[in-house]
Amino acid sequence: MSSYPDLHLYIGGEWRKTATDLPVLNPATEEEIGRLPHAETSDLDDALTAAQDGFRIWSRTAPRDRADIILKASALMRERQEDIARAITAEHGKPLAQARLEVIRGCEFFEWDAGEAVRTYGRVIPSARGIRYIVHHQPIGVVLGLSPWNFPMSQPARKIAGALASGCSIILKAAEETPAGALHIAKAFHDAGLPAGVLNLVFGTPADISDHLIRQEPVRLVAFTGSTAVGRHLTTLASNHMTRVLMELGGHAPVIVCEDTDAKRAAVSGAVRKYRNAGQVCTSPTRFFVHESLFEPFLETFVKRAAATTVGNGAEPGVEMGPLANERRVPALAELVEDARAKGADLRTGGSRIGNVGYFFEPTVLANVPDDARVMREEPFGPLAVINPVASLDEAIERANAVPFGLAAYGFTNRADYADRMTDEVEAGNLSINTLEASLPETPFGGVKSSGYGREGGTEGLENYMIVKNISHSMDIV
Structure with missing residues (x-):
């Protein structure tokens, strides 16, 4: 498993180490395979500033141009499939054949959402009173994505794909136990020419990161996959600031x-x-x-x-x-x-x-x-x-x-x-x-009852990352 990457944070288009790092273990051998830097509060604040700057650029980027960068990054991940899969197997333990399929599935999320990026249509509603109503979709803003350890590459891909296709910037906190999948995604987007600050990757103490970032005004959506207990806690934190949430929580199929x-x-x-x-x-x-x-x-x-x-x-x-x-x-x-x-x-x-x-x-x-x-x-x-x-x-x-x-x-x-x-x-x-x-x-995925709400994937998936604005336009000349 010599292809396991050197681990970094990715903030504002730059790779970063920190004073604190903790081991990443191979669950099959219990051997240390890497050292993961943990973000301090200053790193999180830098990521937030970078995400705000990135949003100003990315939200004004034409959907076709956003799609081109997403597709270029996905193509790079397909080329690097073997390296990514071997890193996933080393940190997670799943068979290499399953890890290879996970890389392809993650790429498919990017490719589908890239296609949807150019189809976030609004509509025009005529009125008998001489007013034209226009329904317009706009990216919601800075997204905080929180992904779990069970699919190190495809779970982060879902959140990054939805955010970027919609015109949002994102701060992703991926799982500390399985960080390489998300790191490879960041590398591909960096090499594809994604503007600095649009994608930021941090690791650290989960409770500290979520508590600090959810309370920040620029964060407009919390997209989380994980347990129902943690999802309820995060939803409560977000509700204190009227921050929208997308929750894909536990199941028992x-x-x-x-x-x-x-x-x-x-x-x-x-x-x-x-x-x-x-x-x-x-x-x-x-x-x-x-x-x-x-x-x-x-x-x-x-x-x-x-x-x-x-x-x-x-x-x-x-x-x-x-x-x-x-x-x-x-x-x-x-x-x-x-x-x-x-x-x-x-x-x-x-x-x-x-x-x-x-x-x-x-x-x-x-x-x-x-x-x-x-x-x-x-x-x-x-x-x-x-x-x-x-x-x-x-x-x-x-x-x-x-x-x-x-x-x-x-x-x-x-x-x-x-x-x-x-x-x-x-x-x-x-x-x-x-x-x-x-x-x-291409299908919407999400739960009911205590399994969360909101959907990822399909034509419904991007709706979570956008706001709907109604514009009233009088046809009378003032």
Whole structure:
């Protein structure tokens, strides 16, 4: 992993070190692979000043010119795919093949939003009273982006793409555990000729950074992806200053398997997707509600595929699942497993840490889990699946909706009436039928209930980064 980059802050078009730096660890080996500079308050103030200057330039830049720079940066990231992917695997642990796909997905976010940058249309509303009303979209201002550690490149890409395509400047605080993906994005935009101050990258103590920057008047939008608990806190801070927020928060995705589907095919696809990224995905399928007529063959097939998953260092060939991204996830998962077993759940495979070097955890399946088990209410954010039988679609929908989250949900059926019922009744911002793909760059992504609000991606995505101004123009000559 010699391609791991030298880490810096990026402020006002310049790379910066600080007096304080902390180690970045490889979760597969627990070895230090880099030193990450942590921003002081003075660095944050410099980033804010730079972002204000950048906004004045970028908001007046023609959408076509903004799109050209975004596309140029994306092309550079595609050329650098291998270096970026290897850095992601080193700091996060995911298999190299998955890291390569993440780089491409991040580029697709940039490319889609670059196309949308030239289509932020307004409209003209005629009036019988001789007044013409013009609806105009304008960039909202300086954006504070806060991205998580589970997708080091594609998660920052979503926020940067939306901000830049809309004409905003952005201060991005990426995850301290996985900083290289965001750093590579900043390098690509720097090399593509993005004006200084339009994109600024900082790292440090998350609470200190968010508390200091959210209270600053130039910050007009807080775009956050992370846990519901942190999202609620940030929303409260922002509300004190009437600052708009875009929140993509936690999930606990249900999967409804109806009696008319192919149990084994659904089980294999469910298991493969469950253990992608070691289950550290906010849309990861977790709570499987399987019709009782299919329960045993589904469970048997799922367990067999889970147990066959090749776990190891993501840099090694043939590995399907790497380690958890950080040490604290290991005891958190073990506690959920033990709580479920104590309440009567059946542990069918996995459930334990692997070895004593690296943050490896077995692909795990719990069956017949009672509703009072913690894992039925708390998102495991790891390689843990819960499989329970249900007697009907009514019961499956009721249990799917029984948590306060509503980010992603999935269903397997060949009946149109069942698909229609799930579409109407399952409480989720993203529902997938007979597929476990939750979103694409061209589709709006976000949650309901405690999974947040606002959307990223699709034609709806840029709306969060813009204000709508109504202009009244009298046709009378004064």
